[in-house]
Amino acid sequence: MKCPKCSSEMEPVNYGREYTVDRCNSCHGLWFPEDSYKHLKEEWMSHFMDSGNPKVGKHYNKMKQIASPVTGKLMKVVEDKKQPHIEYEVDVDGHGAFFDAGEYTDFVEDTISDFFKSFFAKAKKLAG
Numbered sequence: 001m002k003c004p005k006c007s008s009e010m011e012p013v014n015y016g017r018e019y020t021v022d023r024c025n026s027c028h029g030l031w032f033p034e035d036s037y038k039h040l041k042e043e044w045m046s047h048f049m050d051s052g053n054p055k056v057g058k059h060y061n062k063m064k065q066i067a068s069p070v071t072g073k074l075m076k077v078v079e080d081k082k083q084p085h086i087e088y089e090v091d092v093d094g095h096g097a098f099f100d101a102g103e104y105t106d107f108v109e110d111t112i113s114d115f116f117k118s119f120f121a122k123a124k125k126l127a128g
Contacts, residue, residue, distance in 0.1 A: 001022050001031065001069050002069055003024035003026065003027060003029055003031075003069070004029075004031070004066040004067055004068065004069050004075065004089070004098055005024070005027055005029050005060045005063055005066060005098070005100065006024060006026050006027045006029075006060065008024050008025050008026035008027065009024075009025050010022035010023060010024050010025065010031060010069070011023060011025060013030075013049050015040060015043065015046055015049060016043075019036050019039070019040055019043075020033070021033075021036070021040075021049055022069075023049065023051070023052075024052075027052065027056055027057075027060050027100070027101060028050075028051060028052025028053070028056065028057075028101040029052065029057070029060060029098055029099060029100050029101055030049060030050060030098065030099045030101075030104050031069060031096055031097075031098050032096050032097045032098075032099070033095070033096045034094060034095065034096055035094070035097070036096075037097050037099070037104070037107070040108075041107065041108050046108060047104060047105040047108040047109065049104070050099070050101065050102060050103070050104040050105040051101075052100075052101025052102060053101055053102065054101060054102025054103075054105075054106075055102075056100075056101050056102075057100035057101030057102040057103050058100070058102070060100045060101070061087065061100045061103065064077055066089055066098070068091040068092070068093075068095060068096070069096075069098075070091060070093075070095040070096060071091060071092075071093055071095060073091070073092055073093065074092070075089040075090060075091055075092065075098065076089065076090050076092050077089055078090050078097075080107060082110065083106070083107070083110070086103060086106055086107050088100070088103055088107070
């Protein structure tokens with residue numbers, strides 16, 4: 001599978017026996033099949049699959065018009081409801097979701113700094 005952001009090869013990464021996620025060999029973005037990212041969020045230490053540099057992830061997160069590696073259709077940008085500063089891409093037909101490097105770790109961990117990031121993200125949208 002090719003990475004939807006940088007077109008590099010992706011390799012499978014296993015979490016236990018139930019889940020396989022694809023990680024880009026270059027930008028280290030993560031492709032989660034179907035809605036496995038929602039289930040894995042509740043699993044202990046699942047964020048360790050997200051081994052990429054968050055600075056690289058922020059760079060690639062600016063790309064909004066990306067095609068699904070499964071269907072080739074443009075993916076939809078989704079804002080996390082609890083942490084609106086997190087924007088990831090989902091396949092419009094439900095085949096999966098893509099998180100940039102560092103983004104899934106942020107998605108899994110809900111900290112006090114996330115509260116402030118969310119507050120400022122909401123304020124920015126209201127002002128903009």
